[in-house]
Amino acid sequence: MTAVLDYPQLKAALSKELPGIEIQADGSFLLVSPEDMHKVCERLTSLPSIQMDYLTNLTAADYSEYIEIIFHLNSITHNTSATVKTRLTDKKNPKMASVVDIWRGAELQEREIYDLFGVFFENHIGLKRIFLWEGFEGYPLRKDFVNGH
Amino acid sequence: MAIKTENFILNIGPQHPSTHGVFRLRIVLDGEVITDLEPVFGYLHRGIEKLAEGRTYLQDIPFTDRLDYLGSMTNNHAYVMAVEKLAGITVPERAEYIRVILDELQRIASHLAGLGFFLNDLGALQTPLLYMFREREKIVELFDMCSGQRLNYNYYRFGGFVQDLPEEFLPALKILLDTLPGFIDEYEQLISTNEIVLIRTKGVGVLKRDLAINSSAAGPVLRASGINWDIRRNDPYSIYNRFEFDIPIAKNGDTYDRYMIRILEMRQSVRILRQAVKDLPEGEIMGKAPKLLKPPAGEVYSRIEGPKGELGFYLVSDGTDKPYRWRVRPPCLLNLSALKDMVVGWKVADLMAIFGSIDIVMGEVDR
Amino acid sequence: MSDFWIHLLVYLVILFGFVIVSVLIFIWLERRLIGRFQLRPGPNRAGPFGLLQPIADAIKVLIKEDIIPSEADKGVFWLAPLVAFVPVMLMFAAIPFADGVMLVDLNIGILYILAVSSVTVIGIFMAGWSSNSKYSLLGAMRTIAQEVSYEIPLVLSILGVVMLTGSLSMNEIVKAQDVPFILLQPLGFFVYLSAAMAEVNRTPFDLLEAESEIIAGFHTEYSGMKFGLFYLMEYAEVLAVSAIATTLFLGGWQGPLLHPVFWFIAKVLLVFMFIIWVRATLPRLRIDQVMAFGWKFLLPLSLANLVITAFEILIAPDINTAVLIGINIAVMFGLILLFSRFYKLGGGRVSIK
Numbered sequence: 004m005t006a007v008l009d010y011p012q013l014k015a016a017l018s019k020e021l022p023g024i025e026i027q028a029d030g031s032f033l034l035v036s037p038e039d040m041h042k043v044c045e046r047l048t049s050l051p052s053i054q055m056d057y058l059t060n061l062t063a064a065d066y067s068e069y070i071e072i073i074f075h076l077n078s079i080t081h082n083t084s085a086t087v088k089t090r091l092t093d094k095k096n097p098k099m100a101s102v103v104d105i106w107r108g109a110e111l112q113e114r115e116i117y118d119l120f121g122v123f124f125e126n127h128i129g130l131k132r133i134f135l136w137e138g139f140e141g142y143p144l145r146k147d148f149v150n151g152h
Numbered sequence: 153m154a155i156k157t158e159n160f161i162l163n164i165g166p167q168h169p170s171t172h173g174v175f176r177l178r179i180v181l182d183g184e185v186i187t188d189l190e191p192v193f194g195y196l197h198r199g200i201e202k203l204a205e206g207r208t209y210l211q212d213i214p215f216t217d218r219l220d221y222l223g224s225m226t227n228n229h230a231y232v233m234a235v236e237k238l239a240g241i242t243v244p245e246r247a248e249y250i251r252v253i254l255d256e257l258q259r260i261a262s263h264l265a266g267l268g269f270f271l272n273d274l275g276a277l278q279t280p281l282l283y284m285f286r287e288r289e290k291i292v293e294l295f296d297m298c299s300g301q302r303l304n305y306n307y308y309r310f311g312g313f314v315q316d317l318p319e320e321f322l323p324a325l326k327i328l329l330d331t332l333p334g335f336i337d338e339y340e341q342l343i344s345t346n347e348i349v350l351i352r353t354k355g356v357g358v359l360k361r362d363l364a365i366n367s368s369a370a371g372p373v374l375r376a377s378g379i380n381w382d383i384r385r386n387d388p389y390s391i392y393n394r395f396e397f398d399i400p401i402a403k404n405g406d407t408y409d410r411y412m413i414r415i416l417e418m419r420q421s422v423r424i425l426r427q428a429v430k431d432l433p434e435g436e437i438m439g440k441a442p443k444l445l446k447p448p449a450g451e452v453y454s455r456i457e458g459p460k461g462e463l464g465f466y467l468v469s470d471g472t473d474k475p476y477r478w479r480v481r482p483p484c485l486l487n488l489s490a491l492k493d494m495v496v497g498w499k500v501a502d503l504m505a506i507f508g509s510i511d512i513v514m515g516e517v518d519r
Numbered sequence: 520m521s522d523f524w525i526h527l528l529v530y531l532v533i534l535f536g537f538v539i540v541s542v543l544i545f546i547w548l549e550r551r552l553i554g555r556f557q558l559r560p561g562p563n564r565a566g567p568f569g570l571l572q573p574i575a576d577a578i579k580v581l582i583k584e585d586i587i588p589s590e591a592d593k594g595v596f597w598l599a600p601l602v603a604f605v606p607v608m609l610m611f612a613a614i615p616f617a618d619g620v621m622l623v624d625l626n627i628g629i630l631y632i633l634a635v636s637s638v639t640v641i642g643i644f645m646a647g648w649s650s651n652s653k654y655s656l657l658g659a660m661r662t663i664a665q666e667v668s669y670e671i672p673l674v675l676s677i678l679g680v681v682m683l684t685g686s687l688s689m690n691e692i693v694k695a696q697d698v699p700f701i702l703l704q705p706l707g708f709f710v711y712l713s714a715a716m717a718e719v720n721r722t723p724f725d726l727l728e729a730e731s732e733i734i735a736g737f738h739t740e741y742s743g744m745k746f747g748l749f750y751l752m753e754y755a756e757v758l759a760v761s762a763i764a765t766t767l768f769l770g771g772w773q774g775p776l777l778h779p780v781f782w783f784i785a786k787v788l789l790v791f792m793f794i795i796w797v798r799a800t801l802p803r804l805r806i807d808q809v810m811a812f813g814w815k816f817l818l819p820l821s822l823a824n825l826v827i828t829a830f831e832i833l834i835a836p837d838i839n840t841a842v843l844i845g846i847n848i849a850v851m852f853g854l855i856l857l858f859s860r861f862y863k864l865g866g867g868r869v870s871i872k
Contacts, residue, residue: 005387058368060453064468064477073466075453075481079365079381086453108368108489111193119201134194134518143202162653184657184806185869275722275803282557348723348802497868500657501726501805 005077007031008053008085016053020046032073032086040072040089041100047076047087048105054078055085058106063116065145070097070120091122098123101130119144157182164503166195172269173514177503184499189492193485196518204478209235209445210310212478217304219480220516222265225258225295226458228308233389234454234465235310239447246435247312248391252428253325254298254307255390255456256421260332261291262459263414266511270411271343273508274352280343287335290328297321311439322429329425336418344412353408357494357506360405367489371461372413373510377405383457390456394431395424410509446473460484460511480519484512530622534611542754543573548788549795556799580747588651588740595649600741600748603642606635607752610759615690617772617779628689629681632763633674636718639756640666643727646749647737658737661806662727668813669717675821676710679828680767693771701768702844706824706851708768710817712790715760717813719753722798724809761790816858823854 014028021042027034035043047055055076064071069090076085091097101124102109113124114133121142124130132139141148164177174195180188200219204212216227229251236243243251265288268281292302297318299307307313343349359369364377374381382399384392400416402409449471455464461483468477487510495503547562547570554561562569587596610632612622625631640662647659681687683703684695701708717724727737738749765771765786774782804812827850831843 056365059455059462060464060466060479060481062466062479062481064479075464075466079379082386084387106368107363107366108486111485111489132194134197136194143199148202160653162657184661271802275725276801277553277722277799279553279557279799282559286558346802348804351808352802352805497870499805499807501803 004082006083008083010085013053013085016050017043017046020050032088035087035089037089037091037099040087041102041105043087044074044102044105047085052081053083053085054080055083056080058102058108059084061102061109061112061116063120063122063144065120067146068092070094070122072099072116072122074102096123097121098125100125101127103127118142121145159187162500172508172512173517175512175514175517177507179500179503181500184501186495186498186500186503189495189503191488191491194518196514198519200519201478201480205475208473209447209475212475213308214304214306216480217306218515219482219519220262220458220460220463220484220513221303222513223258223262223459224303224305225254225307226262226456227463228305229255229390230454230456230458230463231465232308232310233456234452234467235445235447237454238450238452238467238469239310239441239445241311241439241441243312243439244436245433247437247439249428249432250313250317250437251308251390252392252395253425253432254295256424256428257291257294257325259421259459260418261288263418264288264291266459267339267411267414270505270508270511271349273504274349276349280339284339287332294321294324294328297324309438309441310445311441312437314438316437322432325425325429329422329429332422333419336415336422340415344415350408352501352505353411353509354406355404356407356498356502357509358404358406359490359494363490363493364405368486369461369490370483370486371458372410372417373461373487375400376402376409376413378403383455383462387455389454395427397424407505407509410511414511444473446471451477455481458483460513460516461487480516482516482519484510484514484516488512488517527622534608534622538608538611538755538758539751541758542751543577545754545758545791546573546576548791549798552792552795553799556796577747580750581744583743583746585743585745586740590651591740592649592651595645597745599642599646599649600745600752601642602645603639604748604752604755606638606642607755607759609635611762613689614759614762614766615693615771616783618690618694620780621690624688624690626686626688629677629687629692629763629767632689632759633670633677636756636759637670639752642752643737646741650737650740652740654739655737658727658739662737664806665720665724665727665809665813666718668810669714669817672710672813672817672821673714673718675818675825676707676714677767679704679707679824682825682828682832689766689771693766693773696770696773698840698844699768699770703840703847704768704824704828705848706820706854707828708764709851709855710821710824711768712764714813714817715764716794716797717809719756719760721757721794723801723804725798726803726806726809757791757794758787761787761794764790820854820858 010028010033013033014026017026018024021039024039024043025036047053055078057077057079058074059077060075062073064073069092072089072091074087076087089099091099099122101113103113104126110128111133113127114130116122117124117130118132118135119142131137160181162179162181164179166174166176176192176195178190178192179186200215204215213228213231216231217224219227264284268284271280272278295305296302297320299305359373359377361377361379364374364379378401380399380401383389385399397420400413400420402413447469449469451466451468453464453466455462462481463483464481466477466479466481467475470476491507494506498506550572551561551569562572565571565575587593613625613628613631615621643662644659647655647662680692680700683700684692686692720727738746741749765783769786769790772779772783
C-alpha cells in the first residue's frame with residue numbers, strides 16, 4: 004500500500020532544513036506559501052528519507068479568495084505519497100516559480116494551469132497556451148468565466 | 153569544402169494517417185534526421201473539466217467514457233471509485249469481482265488496438281491490425297451484451313451496477329479465455345521474430361530510467377524503462393490484492409520493449425480473468441447509494457492502473473450535488489512529456505514508430 | 520514496307536489492350552488476395568466476386584476533379600505522369616509472349632528494357648518536386664536515393680543470365696533455357712527479385728509512398744486522371760517486372776502441352792502473387808536501412824554471383840546439370856548466410872548538438 008506521509012513529521016523535517024519558512028500541516032495536506040514552494044519542492048526530492056521523485060498530478064482550483072495549486076507527489080523508492088498545496092491570493096496576476104527544473108513532468112501541466120487559470124510560472128521553459136488557441140481571451144476554468152449556456 | 157544545407161520544417165499535421173487522432177507535430181529536419189520537435193495540442197479540446205462542473209456527479213459518468221475512448225470501462229471505474237471514496241459508499245463483493253473482470257477485458261482490448269495501430273505505423277499494411285481486431289471484436293461483443301454499447305459503455309454506477317451481467321456473458325467469456333492465450337502466442341510468434349520489426353524497433357527511441365520517473369511517465373512506458381511500479385501492486389484498489397499475477401518489467405526502454413510489455417500484460421490479464429471468473433460470488437450488485445448524490449465537502453485523489461498508465465481523478469466537493477473541481481490526471485499527456493528527448497536524432501520513419509509505441513489516445517490528451 | 524506498319528499497328532493495339540486489361544485484373548487480384556491474407560473477403564460488392572471493382576475505380580478516377588496546387592510548377596506537374604508512364608509501356612515492346620511473338624525482336628532486348636525502365640525515376644522525381652509540398656519533396660528525395668542505387672544490383676544480377684545464354688535478345692534467352700535459369704542462377708533470381716521490388720516501390724521498400732509517414736509521397740498532390748496514370752504506372756511496372764522475371768529465370772513461354780501464351784501468363788501470375796504475398800506480410804524498412812541493404816548486401820552478392828558464374832562457364836562447361844544446380848543452390852545459401860553476419864543494417868541515432 005502506498006503510505007501517506009505523516010504531515011507533522013514532514014513539517015518538522017522541512018522546518019529543520021529550511022528555517023524560517025511557513026508551513027501548515029493540519030489535516031491531510033501540507034500548505035506552503037508560494038515564495039517558499041520551490042525550495043520546499045527541492046528538499047522534498049533531495050532529502051533521502053523522503054525522496055519524492057515522481058510528480059503524479061499538478062493541478063489548480065479556483066476558490067473565491069485564492070487560487071490553490073495542488074501537487075500530488077509520490078516516492079517510487081519508498082512507496083509513499085504526499086499532497087502539498089499553495090495558495091495564490093492575488094487573483095489579478097497570480098504567479099509562482101515553476102518546478103520544471105525539479106520535475107520534467109510539470110512542464111505540460113503548468114502550461115495547462117496557465118492556459119485554463121491564468122497562473123504565470125516564472126522560469127518555465129516555454130510558457131504558452133496549450134489547449135486553447137493563441138489569442139483566446141480569458142481563463143475558462145475560473146469560476147467567473149461563464150460561457151453562454 | 154562543406155556543402156551548404158538548410159533545415160527543413162515539416163508539419164506532421166493534425167490530419168495524418170498515423171497521429172492517432174488529431175495531433176500536430178512541428179519537426180525540424182536536416183535531410184531525414186529530426187533535430188527538433190514541438191508538439192501542438194488542443195485539437196480535440198472539448199472543455200470536459202468545465203462542463204463537468206455544471207452537471208451532477210451521475211451525469212458526469214458519460215464524460216469519462218469519452219476521455220480515452222478505447223478504454224471506457226477503466227475510465228468509468230476510476231471516476232466511480234473516486235466518488236465512492238468521497239461519499240463513503242461501499243461496493244458489494246459481486247460487483248467488485250465484475251469490475252475486475254471488465255477492467256481486465258478492457259485492458260486486453262485496449263492493448264490489442266494499440267499494438268495493431270503501432271504495427272500499422274511500422275508499415276505492415278493493416279494485416280496485424282485486422283488479426284488483432286478479430287479478438288478485440290469478441291471482447292467488444294461481450295461488452296455489448298452487458299451495456300448495449302460497443303464503444304462508450306457508461307456501465308458503472310456509484311455502488312456497483314444497475315443491471316447484472318446477462319446469462320450469456322459467462323459462458324461466452326469462458327470460451328474466449330480458452331482461445332485467447334493461443335492467439336496471443338500467435339501474435340508474439342508472427343511478429344516478434346520478424347527481422348524487419350526487430351531492426352526498426354530495437355534500440356530505437358530509448359527512454360532512460362531517470363527521465364522516465366522525472367517526466368511522470370506511467371503504465372507500460374514506465375515499466376518498459378525498468379521501473380517496477382504498477383498501481384495494482386503498489387497501491388492496490390478494489391480487490392486486486394486477492395489475485396496472483398506478475399508485473400512484466402523490461403530493461404532497455406526502447407520501442408521493442410514497450411511493444412513486448414503490452415503482449416506480456418495481456419497474458420497476465422488472462423490469468424487474473426481466470427481467477428476472477430472462478431471465484432465470482434453470487435449476491436447483490438448495487439450498494440447503498442442515494443438517488444441524488446451529495447457527497448460531504450472534501451477532496452479526494454484516487455487512481456487506478458488503466459491500460460495507458462495511471463489514471464487519476466481529483467475531485468473537490470462543496471456539499472452540493474455538482475462537483476466543485478473535477479480534474480483528470482491524463483496518462484497519455486504525461487507519457488508525451490519526454491517525446492522530444494526520445495525522438496531527436498532519429499529519422500522521420502522512427503518518429504512514427506516511437507510515437508506509436510507510446511500508444512496515446514487524443515481524447516485523453518486534450519480532454 | 521507496309522508489312523512493317525501493319526505489324527507495328529497490330530502489336531501496338533495488342534500490347535495496349537494486354538497491359539490495360541492485365542492491370543485491371545491485377546488490381547482486382549491484389550485486393551482480393553490481400554483481403555484474404557487479412558481475414559476478410561476483399562471487394563465483393565461491385566459485380567460477382569467484385570470483378571467490376573477495378574472498373575469502378577477507373578471510372579471514379581476519371582470523373583474526379585483535377586486539382587493543381589497554386590504554387591506548383593505547372594508544366595512539370597502536367598508532364599510528370601507521362602514521363603513516368605510512357606517508359607513502362609515501352610518496356611513491353613521487347614518481351615516475348617510466345618516464340619517470336621513480340622513487337623520487335625531486338626538483339627539487345629534486355630539492355631533496351633533496362634535502359635528504358637530507368638527513365639521512370641525522372642518522372643517520379645518531377646512529380647515530387649513540382650508539387651511544391653514538403654511531403655512530396657521528402658518522397659522525391661527518397662526516390663532518387665533508392666531507385667538509383669538499386670539499378671546496379673539489378674543489372675548485375677541479369678548479367679549472369681546473359682553470360683549463360685551468350686546473347687542479349689530476350690527470345691534467345693528463353694530458347695536457351697532447357698533448364699529454367701532459376702535453378703542455375705538461384706542467387707541471381709533472389710537479387711533480381713529484391714532489386715526489382717525496390718525499383719517498383721513495393722513493400723517492404725515502399726517508403727516512397729509510405730502512407731503512415733509521408734501520406735502519399737510523390738503523388739500526394741495529384742488527383743483525377745493524373746493520379747490514375749500513376750496508379751496505372753505502378754501496376755504496369757509490377758507486371759513488367761514479373762514478365763521479365765518469367766522470361767529470364769522461369770523459362771518464359773516454354774511448357775508442355777498447352778499454348779505458350781497460356782504458360783507465359785500463368786508464370787507471370789505466379790510471380791505477381793508472390794509479390795503480393797510479400798506486401799501483405801512484411802512491414803516497411805527505413806530509408807537508411809534500404810540503402811544499406813542495397814549497397815552492402817545485394818551489390819556484393821550480385822558481384823559474387825557474376826564471378827562464380829564466370830568460373831563455372833570457363834572451367835567446367837560440360838559439367839552435369841544436376842551437380843551444377845546443387846552447387847549453385849548451396850553456394851547461394853552459403854553466401855547469404857555469410858554476408859548477413861557481416862554488416863549492420865542502417866545507422867542509429869545521430870547526435871544533435
